[in-house]
Amino acid sequence: MIDLHSHTYYSDGSLSPSELIAMAVESGIEQLAISDHDSIEGLLSLEKMPKELRLIPSVEISASWNKQGLHILGLNIDTQHQGLQAFLKQQQRSRQERAMQIADKLAKAGVTHAIDDVGYLVDSQPMVCRTHIAQLLVEQAYVKNFQEAFKKYLAKGGKAHIKEDWFDLEDVIAIIKSAGGQAVLAHPMRYGLGTNKLKALVEKFKMLGGDGLEICYPNIQPGHKNLLATWAKAYKLCGSQGSDFHSPDKAWIKLGKFAAMPDDVEPVWTRW
Ligand code: AMP
Ligand code: MN
Ligand code: MN
Ligand code: MN
Numbered sequence: 317m318i319d320l321h322s323h324t325y326y327s328d329g330s331l332s333p334s335e336l337i338a339m340a341v342e343s344g345i346e347q348l349a350i351s352d353h354d355s356i357e358g359l360l361s362l363e364k365m366p367k368e369l370r371l372i373p374s375v376e377i378s379a380s381w382n383k384q385g386l387h388i389l390g391l392n393i394d395t396q397h398q399g400l401q402a403f404l405k406q407q408q409r410s411r412q413e414r415a416m417q418i419a420d421k422l423a424k425a426g427v428t429h430a431i432d433d434v435g436y437l438v439d440s441q442p443m444v445c446r447t448h449i450a451q452l453l454v455e456q457a458y459v460k461n462f463q464e465a466f467k468k469y470l471a472k473g474g475k476a477h478i479k480e481d482w483f484d485l486e487d488v489i490a491i492i493k494s495a496g497g498q499a500v501l502a503h504p505m506r507y508g509l510g511t512n513k514l515k516a517l518v519e520k521f522k523m524l525g526g527d528g529l530e531i532c533y534p535n536i537q538p539g540h541k542n543l544l545a546t547w548a549k550a551y552k553l554c555g556s557q558g559s560d561f562h563s564p565d566k567a568w569i570k571l572g573k574f575a576a577m578p579d580d581v582e583p584v585w586t587r588w
Contacts (some may be wrong), residue, residue, distance in 0.1 A: 317572045318585055320349040320372060320391055321502065321530065321558025326358035327376075328447035330563035339564070341368040349374035349391055352406035353442040356395045375400075376459050376502060378407065378480075379488040381517060384507060385480030391531065392588050393497035395546040400495040407445060407482075414478050415444045418541070421476035422449075422469065427458055446470045447562075476497065489524045497507060498584050500529040500556045505540045518547045522586045528554035528584045532574045534579065545578040555581035 323329030324336050331339065333350055340348040351374035352358050359373045373395045379386045380411050393400060419434035433456075437448050450465035459465045469476040482488075493501040501521050504514060518529065531544045532555070557577070561571050577583055 317343070317345045318347040318499075318514075318583075319559050319561070319572045320347070320556050320572065320584070321351050321376070321419070321533070322348065322561040323352055323376075324350060324358040326355050326361070327352035327443045327509055328445040328562060330565065334360055336561075337366045337369070337371065338436060338498050339511050345572050347372055348571070349389070351376045351389055351391070351441055351558075353387075353445055354378055354404055354411065356393070356400070356404060357442050358396050367551055372383070372585075375404070377404075377488050377492070378482045378555040379485045380480055380482045381485040381520070383480070384509070384517075385460040385482065386485060386517075387502035388485070388526075389493065389500040389502050389558075390495065391500055391556065391584060397495035400491055403483075403491045405504065408569070410482065411444050412438045414481075415449065418446070418449060418470070418476045421478070425469070425475040425478035427456075427469075427476075429456075430544070454561060458584065483493070484495050485521070486524050493525055498554070498556075498587055499525065500528040500530055500554075500584060501526060502530050503533055503536075503560065504529055504544060505536060507514045511543070515547065518551060522551040522553055526553065527587070528556045530558060531555040531581065532577055534559060534574050536568055536575065538575070541575060542580070548581050554584040554587065556584045563574035 324333045347370045347437045349372040353376050372392050373457050375390045377388045378573045379388050415434050415438050419430045422430035433452055438446050441448055453459050453465040529544050529548050559571050
């Protein structure tokens with residue numbers, strides 16, 4: 317039981333790192349990657365490493381490629397790496413600036429208090445995510461649920477969408493490698509790219525030094541899993557797997573619950 321993708325309240329998850337670890341132990345997980353959005357603060361907050369499972373220190377970094385936003389997992393990184401820490405500080409500032417740009421657009425779209433409320437989020441959340449703003453919109457009854465918050469306001473085409481503007485994919489892979497980690501393209505089918513464009517991305521990802529593709533995750537279609545496995549073999553990339561667990565409230569996503577890694581793909585955990 318290996319789960320290499322999960323979040324705590326140091327980004328948009330709901331559990332503390334130790335609560336998440338306790339839940340993973342309870343679920344029989346042997347290796348757990350905590351991979352908060354652009355943050356390693358949760359990992360740094362732990363006073364000691366757990367004994368009951370192997371914790372894989374990780375991070376999910378936002379990147380840009382041809383104006384497309386991507387999530388790149390840095391697995392098994394050195395959390396003490398100075399360059400990585402400085403890089404993530406910059407990501408935190410970018411997220412704070414983006415949140416205020418979103419607030420401006422929300423205000424113009426008639427969401428009163430948006431500037432004040434998002435301003436408060438920026439000050440109180442260690443790493444402000446669109447999820448936090450979605451939560452606010454639900455609480456204030458501007459929308460019925462998260463899906464609507466994204467569709468109406470925060471996602472592409474929404475009234476308060478800000479185009480993705482992160483460090484280039486190349487820089488993100490480089491910083492992960494310099495911190496001793498494995499760079500893995502997270503949830504490849506969730507970007508809404510067509511097959512040809514996605515294949516071009518996988519090819520580029522390999523060329524830039526990427527190590528693996530996240531192949532096994534909840535709700536991926538079997539056909540898509542097979543396609544990713546074929547590309548992993550063709551481009552000599554490893555396979556990774558993870559639940560992308562955020563909260564026990566989302567009961568349909570459980571730690572360690574996803575389809576099995578195809579036999580002929582090299583699992584990324586053989587690298588450590
Ligand atoms: P951010 O990294 O701040 O842009 O926020 C991205 C996060 O928002 C993702 O990791 C998901 O947790 C969440 N998210 C993105 N799109 C949606 C959506 N359509 N519905 C619900 N949650 C979403
Ligand atoms: Mn998230
Ligand atoms: Mn992601
Ligand atoms: Mn994630």
